[in-house]
Structure formats: structure tokens, C-alpha cells
Amino acid sequence: MILLDHVTKIYPGDKKPALDDVSLHIEPNEFVFLVGKSGAGKSTLMKMITKEENPDAGKIIIGGIDLDYIKRRHIPHYRRRLGVVFQDFKLLPRRTVYENVAFALEIAGMSTRDIKHTVPKVLELVDLLDQAHKFPSQLSGGQQQRVSIARSVARQPKILIADEPTGNLDKLTRKEIITLLQKINDFGTTVLVTTHDEAIVNNLDKRVVTLKNGRIVADQKTHGIYKLDGDPEDFKPKPKEPRNAQKLRH
Amino acid sequence: MRKNSATKKITRQNLKTLTKNGRTKRLRSTRRVFKYGAVNFGRNIWLSTAATLVMTITLVVLSITLVATVVLGETATAMRDKIDITLFFKPGTGKETLEVLSEVMQNDSNVKSIETRTSEEEYANFLEENKDNSLLIETLEDPTMDMRATMISTMQATMRLKVYDTENLDSIKNIVASDINFVKNLDETEEPTYNVNQSEIATITRWSKIATTGGIVLSVVFIVISVLVIFNTIRMATFSRREEIYMMKLVGADSFFIRGPFIVEAQLSGVVSGIFASIISYFGFRFLEPRLLRYGINVSTISDILDSNKLILVILAIILVGVLIGTISARLAVQKYLRNAAK
Numbered sequence: 001m002i003l004l005d006h007v008t009k010i011y012p013g014d015k016k017p018a019l020d021d022v023s024l025h026i027e028p029n030e031f032v033f034l035v036g037k038s039g040a041g042k043s044t045l046m047k048m049i050t051k052e053e054n055p056d057a058g059k060i061i062i063g064g065i066d067l068d069y070i071k072r073r074h075i076p077h078y079r080r081r082l083g084v085v086f087q088d089f090k091l092l093p094r095r096t097v098y099e100n101v102a103f104a105l106e107i108a109g110m111s112t113r114d115i116k117h118t119v120p121k122v123l124e125l126v127d128l129l130d131q132a133h134k135f136p137s138q139l140s141g142g143q144q145q146r147v148s149i150a151r152s153v154a155r156q157p158k159i160l161i162a163d164e165p166t167g168n169l170d171k172l173t174r175k176e177i178i179t180l181l182q183k184i185n186d187f188g189t190t191v192l193v194t195t196h197d198e199a200i201v202n203n204l205d206k207r208v209v210t211l212k213n214g215r216i217v218a219d220q221k222t223h224g225i226y227k228l229d230g231d232p233e234d235f236k237p238k239p240k241e242p243r244n245a246q247k248l249r250h
Numbered sequence: 251m252r253k254n255s256a257t258k259k260i261t262r263q264n265l266k267t268l269t270k271n272g273r274t275k276r277l278r279s280t281r282r283v284f285k286y287g288a289v290n291f292g293r294n295i296w297l298s299t300a301a302t303l304v305m306t307i308t309l310v311v312l313s314i315t316l317v318a319t320v321v322l323g324e325t326a327t328a329m330r331d332k333i334d335i336t337l338f339f340k341p342g343t344g345k346e347t348l349e350v351l352s353e354v355m356q357n358d359s360n361v362k363s364i365e366t367r368t369s370e371e372e373y374a375n376f377l378e379e380n381k382d383n384s385l386l387i388e389t390l391e392d393p394t395m396d397m398r399a400t401m402i403s404t405m406q407a408t409m410r411l412k413v414y415d416t417e418n419l420d421s422i423k424n425i426v427a428s429d430i431n432f433v434k435n436l437d438e439t440e441e442p443t444y445n446v447n448q449s450e451i452a453t454i455t456r457w458s459k460i461a462t463t464g465g466i467v468l469s470v471v472f473i474v475i476s477v478l479v480i481f482n483t484i485r486m487a488t489f490s491r492r493e494e495i496y497m498m499k500l501v502g503a504d505s506f507f508i509r510g511p512f513i514v515e516a517q518l519s520g521v522v523s524g525i526f527a528s529i530i531s532y533f534g535f536r537f538l539e540p541r542l543l544r545y546g547i548n549v550s551t552i553s554d555i556l557d558s559n560k561l562i563l564v565i566l567a568i569i570l571v572g573v574l575i576g577t578i579s580a581r582l583a584v585q586k587y588l589r590n591a592a593k
Contacts, residue, residue, distance in 0.1 A: 066260070
């Protein structure tokens with residue numbers, strides 16, 4: 001579904017590459033965490049996928065489309081196939097929750113009747129149907145992020161990429177958002193989430209790809225423990241807990 | 251290499267499906283662009299008011315310039331038409347002689363028209379002009395007094411000339427002074443009237459020229475100011491909404507969908523300004539009309555337009571200019587952020 005083949009990106013004026021010979025293959029329906037410290041190259045990688053940036057070397061193929069061959073006029077069509085979620089939500093402040101979600105469908109040319117049918121369903125999925133007529137400024141951070149997720153999944157994309165979706169949220173809301181992303185993954189969408197939140201990564205049994213200084217230093221397909229400041233060696237299988245350990249903790 | 255060409259082929263097929271499935275229906279998109287433009291116009295009411303105000307001033311200045319140019323031009327022409335050069339010939343100069351003189355004068359390229367009258371015709375004209383003065387008419391026509399013959403024998407035959415260029419009469423003067431037929435028949439007791447109202451014509455011609463050239467300059471200046479102000483107003487709006495533009499691009503909106511509402515917003519400003527400018531110009535002109543007439547300024551052309559169905563066309567033209575200014579400004583303003591946002 002997502003294939004990066006020896007991708008390198010050096011921003012003009014920088015000596016060190018933002019991405020250095022990165023190769024990554026994500027299968028359909030996978031849920032992948034992309035982790036690393038600030039400046040590790042996570043956002044650059046996301047920008048490559050959304051075609052905001054082009055690699056200096058290497059190849060990127062997303063959903064059967066080689067991004068090298070995409071012309072400028074094709075980019076909007078390509079992006080409509082992706083769901084994108086941002087740390088700062090990027091909602092349209094002058095539009096209501098309903099209008100924000102409907103916007104993603106309107107630009108794709110969906111009829112008003114279909115939009116009226118789809119938007120309530122999507123808002124129900126993110127549990128915001130009763131907030132449909134509010135403006136983003138009237139919502140909490142968690143609710144805004146759920147609107148952002150609703151907007152990104154309204155077109156039923158095959159791929160959802162979320163750049164630090166929990167970065168601005170409290171602990172409880174973070175958990176809600178990740179649960180929601182898991183739910184979307186269960187419907188068959190490939191989900192790629194960048195984060196540097198150890199707790200989130202360690203609580204889920206998902207694939208974790210670690211970037212450091214623009215290189216992939218670990219690709220842990222089984223459940224491991226991730227430490228933000230740690231080296232790849234820190235990804236060690238979780239020791240099996242004694243059966244009654246949980247009971248003992250309580 | 252083979253692998254590359256294979257991915258290229260697959261990509262092309264996928265892109266074809268992608269664009270085919272994702273092709274937005276133009277009419278539906280256009281309708282939505284108009285809807286969002288109108289909604290934005292209302293939601294950004296202060297910005298819209300500022301743009302509308304500047305555009306209204308521009309359109310009013312443009313209207314004033316056009317009206318002034320037409321009115322002063324018409325007045326100058328009317329005054330020029332009223333003026334003629336009159337040459338006086340000895341009483342009793344016959345019709346044939348006047349025709350010969352006309353032929354000579356006709357050769358001058360500055361001569362627009364010639365009208366001649368014999369002494370009899372001048373007398374008939376005199377009676378016509380004074381037909382309301384019954385005492386005078388009765389006295390003149392009294393057969394016992396034989397005033398008619400006396401009048402005709404003393405009245406000069408005349409030649410009235412209308413010319414194209416009232417400022418350049420040298421060639422005509424030259425004919426009058428040197429042509430043998432003119433010298434022989436001219437009545438020496440009365441000089442030709444070359445300079446009647448000449449200074450007034452010069453003044454009105456000068457004003458007309460000032461109105462035309464000054465008006466054009468002023469209009470261009472105001473249009474440029476208007477475009478710049480609206481451009482900056484919209485640019486500020488797009489700058490404050492650059493995050494929105496970025497987001498729109500990332501969720502797959504095309505340039506038409508992003509740029510469209512901004513342009514519609516500016517066009518709406520143009521429409522509202524056009525209506526305001528039309529109202530201001532109409533009532534402004536109606537207010538000034540009697541005052542202008544009092545000064546002998548010819549406002550008939552503009553009055554006729556305002557009283558006819560052409561008024562609708564004038565209003566539509568003013569609105570169209572407003573819409574054009576709005577479209578150009580918005581297009582220029584949005585272009586920059588559209589290019590930079592998300593590539």
C-alpha cells in the first residue's frame with residue numbers, strides 16, 4: 001500500500017539529509033506507528049506521502065501510484081484518496097463541524113443528497129453528531145481532532161496518515177483518538193501514525209518504525225517497548241507478565 | 251529499467267481511474283464556489299465593506315469623468331455650431347452673385363456649410379423674427395408708406411459660414427480680403443463678424459480637453475488605487491487564511507475550488523459597488539442638472555440616456571467594471587498563496 005524505496009531528501013541549505021536512504025513497505029490494512037524525536041524525519045516522510053515534498057532520490061509508490069509520474073494537475077485527485085490528520089487539526093474556522101466534514105466531500109464532487117446522507121453517519125462514528133452545527137472554536141481539543149478524523153475518513157480513503165494526532169491532547173483524549181484510529185483501521189484502512197508518545201506506542205500491539213537522523217533504525221513488527229530517548233536496542237520483547245500480575249497490581 | 255516502465259504503466263492506469271472517478275462535476279463545483287463566496291462575503295463583512303467602499307469611490311469617479319467628458323464635449327460642439335461667420339454684401343446683391351461667391355468660399359476645406367440670403371430674403375427673415383410685434387409688422391407692411399421697398403434697398407445680402415476649426419480662420423479671411431468677387435461685393439460699412447464668442451468657445455474647448463484628458467488620467471489613477479487596495483485587502487484576507495488554503499490543498503481541493511470563493515467574494519463587492527455608484531451618480535447628476543443648465547452647459551445627451559431604457563445598460567456597465575476590478579484584484583492576490591501552499 002505504501003512503498004518507499006531508498007528515499008533521500010535534503011532541504012536546500014541543509015548539510016544533513018532530512019531523510020537518508022529510507023526504505024519502508026507498509027501492507028494494506030496495517031496500523032503502523034512512525035516514531036522518533038523531533039527532527040528525525042517523520043514529518044518529511046509524511047510530506048513525501050502527501051506529495052508536498054519530492055524526494056531527491058528514490059521512489060515512492062502509494063496505492064499503486066508512482067509519485068514520480070504524478071503531474072501537478074493530478075495532485076488534488078491523488079490527495080482525495082488519502083485521509084490526513086494533523087496535530088493542530090487544521091479545521092476551517094469559519095465553517096461548522098458539519099461544513100468541515102462536508103467540505104471534503106464537496107471538493108470530490110459528491111452530490112448534496114449524498115453528502116447529507118454521509119456526513120451524519122461519519123459524525124456518528126466519531127460521536128459528534130450532536131455538535132454538528134458548532135464552530136471549531138466552540139469545541140474542545142479532543143472534539144476538534146475527532147472532527148479532523150471525521151473529515152479525513154468521510155471519503156473512505158484506503159490510507160489514513162496522522163501526523164502527531166495526539167500531540168495537543170490530554171491523556172484521556174489521546175486514548176480516545178487512538179481507539180478511534182484503531183476502529184478505522186478495523187474497517188480496512190491502512191493507518192500510519194507519527195508520534196513521540198511512548199505510552200501510546202507501548203499500549204498497543206502494533207508495528208513500530210523508528211526514525212533517527214533521517215534513517216530507519218528499527219522496524220519492530222512485534223510488540224515491543226519504545227523509549228523516546230533510547231536506541232534501537234531498547235526495542236525488546238515485552239517480558240511476559242505472570243498470569244496474576246494484573247490482579248496483584250490492583 | 252523494465253521495472254520502472256511497468257510502474258509507470260500501472261501508475262498511468264491508476265491515475266486515469268483516479269481522475270475519472272474523482273472528476274468533479276463542473277456545474278456542481280461552480281454552484282458551491284458561488285455559495286461559499288457569498289457566505290464568505292457575509293462572514294467577512296468588515297473586509298467586504300472596505301473593499302466595496304473603495305470600489306464605489308472608484309466607480310463614482312469613473313462615472314463623473316465620463317459624464318464631464320460627454321457634457322463638456324457636447325457643450326463645446328453646440329456652441330461651435332451656434333457660431334457662424336457672417337459676411338455682409340451690398341444691398342441688392344443678386345442670387346447669382348451670391349452663388350458665385352459661395353462656390354469660391356466652398357473651396358476652403360475649413361468651411362462646413364454656407365447659407366446665403368439676398369436682401370429680400372433678409373427682409374422676409376426679419377419679418378418672421380418679429381412676427382409677434384404686430385405694430386412693427388403693420389407699419390412695415392402698410393402699402394401707403396412703402397416701407398418694404400425702403401427696407402429691402404437698405405438691407406445687406408448676407409453669407410453665413412459654419413467652420414470646422416474656429417481657431418484657424420486665416421484662409422477664410424484671406425479669401426474675403428483678396429478674392430476679386432468678394433472685394434467688389436462686400437459692404438464696406440459693416441465688417442465681417444469673425445470674432446464673436448471666440449473667447450467663450452476657447453474656454454469651453456479648453457475645459458472639454460481638460461475633462462477628457464484629466465478624466466482619463468484620474469480614472470486610471472483611481473482604478474490602479476482601487477485594484478491595489480482591493481488586492482491588498484484580499485491579500486490580507488488570504489494571508490490570514492493561508493492555513494485554510496494549505497489545508498484545502500492537502501485534502502484535495504483544486505485551484506478552482508480554492509480560488510473561486512475569493513474571486514466570487516470580490517465580484518460581489520463589485521456588484522454592490524456598481525449599484526451604489528449608479529445610485530450616487532444618478533442622483534448626483536439629477537441634483538446638478540438644473541444648475542448646469544443655468545450655466546448654459548449642454549446636458550441633453552446624458553439626460554436622454556437617463557430618461558430612456560439605456561439607463562439599465564449604463565448601470566450594468568458600471569457593475570461590470572466593478573466586477574472586473576474585483577476579479578483581477580482577487581486573482582492576483584490569491585495566486586501567490588495558491589502557488590506556495592502545499593505545492
